[in-house]
Amino acid sequence: MAGATAPPSEDTSEAGAANLGDLLAPSALRINVSSLDLPEGCCASFAIAGYPREVGAGWLEPLLTYPGRLDVSLHVEPIPPIAAAQRLRRQLARLESSARANAEAGRLADFNVEAAADDAAELASSLARGHGRLFRVGLYLTVHALDAEELDAEVQQVRGLAGSLLLDAQPTTFRALQGWTTTLPLGTDAIRQRRTFDTQALAASFPFASPDLNAPAGSTGVLYGVNVASSGVVVWDRFAQDNHNSVVLARSGAGKSYFTKLEALRLLYQGVEVSVIDPEDEYRALAETTGGTHLALGAKGVAFNPFDLPTDQGDDTLIRRALFTQTLVAAMLGEPLKPSARPVLDRAILAAYAAKGINIDPATWTRPAPLLADLVEQLAISSHPDGVEIADRLAPYVSGSYKELFAQATTTRPDGHLVVFSLRDLPEEVKSVGVLLALDAIWRKVANPADRRPRLVIVDEAWMLMKEAEGARFLYRLAKSARKHWAGLTVVTQDAADLLASDLGRAVVANSATQILLRQAPQAITAVGEAFGLSEGECAFLLSAERGEGLLCGGNASDRAAFAAISSPEEHQVITTNPAELLDHHDGEGDPL
The missing domain is CATH 3.40.50.300 (P-loop containing nucleotide triphosphate hydrolases)
Structure with missing residues (x-):
């Protein structure tokens, strides 16, 4: 067992810290072969050396929701497209050469090599079309416990969980300190156990994805809350x-x-x-x-004036307003309009607009719109029995108990986000x-x-x-x-x-x-x-x-x-x-x- 101790800092306050590392550093630690002893417990780190051939959305969810204290760190480094294309060509050449050598020697085909060749060809095709990129990705785990005995039990559970996900978790033997610092929020990968991911595989590793939802994610996703079963987040678009x-x-x-x-x-x-x-x-x-x-x-x-005319909704805006006004008047009367009353009301509506200088010419639509009182006035002077009756029944909305909403021009226009x-x-x-x-x-x-x-x-x-x-x-x-x-x-x-x-x-x-x-x-x-x-x-x-x-x-x-x-x-x-x-x-x- 090898050990090392770091002296406590003279000034541990945030103001006296030189950098983030000073804030995160413990007062002392002991470095063992595959673990670290910290002032409040111990920890062991693992690097993921093997991955499944295919992963689905939210495949990291079981690790992220592990009931114990488990730090999961994902390091991502983009590979330049030119370098990625060159590496894929070399990889394809090696795989095809290996397959050809096996065939010439009469050996059985290596299905792992064939699968790798198919994946490399698919990646090369995706890169050539600009549908994706390649990334170097490192996945590291750090398990925490209060003592060595509890740590051994936690390590076995985490390795078993990783194995169920077809992940090969290898302990950072003789590099326990580097493994721990790699999982700290420092952005430093001291282990550099990398694997090449394409865009889709990396997107599936995004931690804010619920494995229960397979619907496509768009650009207006909203955080609904926390998954009550797994403690992951639920984002929906x-x-x-x-x-x-x-x-x-x-x-x-x-x-x-x-x-x-x-x-x-x-x-x-x-x-x-x-x-x-x-x-x-x-x-x-x-x-x-x-x-x-x-x-x-x-x-x-x-007040809200129903006669207001929008200026950006087509040449038939005035006609549409007239038709809506008929529907509105029917709602005010509490019953459908009689067939004989419809033409009278239609003429009165257009006459009310004309009295304000508004006609089918869009240039006139910016003028002040008539009010409900102007429509009642036109109905009253029409001398038609139906028009006079409608005018009398609309009186409460003009001069009676219900006039507040229609007594004047619109006070607040319904515009905005x-x-x-x-x-x-x-x-x-x-x-x-x-x-x-x-x-x-x-x-x-x-x-x-x-x-x-x-x-x-x-x-x-x-x-x-x-x-x-x-x-x-x-x-x-x-x-x-x-x-x-x-x-x-x-x-x-x-x-x-x-x-x-x-x-x-x-x-x-x-x-x-x-x-x-x-x-x-x-x-x-x-x-x-x-x-x-x-x-x-x-x-x-x-x-x-x-x-x-x-x-x-x-x-x-x-x-x-x-x-x-x-x-x-x-x-x-x-x-x-x-x-x-x-x-x-x-x-x-x-x-x-």
Whole structure:
């Protein structure tokens, strides 16, 4: 046994440390043949000398989630393409020469050589086409324990685990110190036990990959949380799936709105534009923190003019606005328009625009748009009985109890990277009208061919929207066609049984490649289990899941992962709606942080 002792540093504070090595260095250590004795225990290191021929995504997960203390270090060094091509040519020449010599001598073919030759030829072809690169990769392990006896047991378990992965773990005999320092976060490979990896094999070694998910990863991946079974992370990209829709089902208090806000916030990081229909005003803090737009429909001083004309959506914009206004008036009246009333209303709408100098010429669309009061005026002077009747019935929206939303020009335009339509302040009598205005504004953005970008539409507490005829039609249309407009729909509801019992609900679920199931009520678990093909174990997990825990179901039956949503303290302050936590986070001036 060889030993060495390092004297303690005179100044062990961070300010007096010369470099990272000084911070990580122990006060003393003893170097043995294949292990190190540290002040608080001992450790042994291994270099991976043999690998399986093929690896799958997340193949390092068993090592990363080892229950003991195990340091895993992966050193990656790119090989210049020219050098890689030269090495592959030499390797191919050696393998082909060996195979030819065996054939000439009449010996049986060496299948290992043939497999290596096939792999080398495939790599050479990939490099020549620019589909990948080669890297020198070193994988090293360091096992820690409190004493030598425990270390021996841990070493045997780790080597057995590595063997089950077809990895040949060799101890760093007589290089114990170099093995330990190689697994420290210093970026130094003192062992240099390398293996050549191509791009795909290296990507499969990425530690932030869940082996339970085989779906493709795109450029807008979002961290959903930690895998409850393996402690690995669950990253999902909804925009890389067959469609971009998702459904979030959970009982009240299971954390569905929290998870939805967390995903929306992280998609904002990726440049995704988000629109939210918020029945309970839970997204206000998120909008204010991220510089988004918050429209509290029904609140005092907030007006939304449905006659506003966008200037970038085609030559038929005025006609489309006129048609939508007819739908809006029918919602205000609470019944479909009579056939005789439609032409009267159509003429009055166009006359209201003409009175403001607006016609089919796009150059006039920048002028101030008419208000609902201007339409009522045109209906009143039409002298047609149907027009006069409609004008009388619209009086509450112009000069009566419901005028707040239509009394003036739009106060806040629904533009920006995050737009939240809050419906909490809308009276029940006009909620259908406010919902229709919000849905129309969202659809105009999503379906605008002149402004294509990734978008997400969140409908929280969707059961409230589905009670309205126009809201139900909107959900159905968006679920069917969102993908064509580079958009995704997120439907969040706590009434899973009601959603799955309706044709509309089943259509939304069938067109959602991302399905998030949080804690479920016992009364709904049977319907949820049948609809999503859950096993008995998965159903039991959803019945006992803690708040924020759930099951991610992808488009394929093999893409399933149980996860626990996690957030940073800063994200938590923005998205939490827990009254007790909001009270604790006051900034001293009466406003929540």
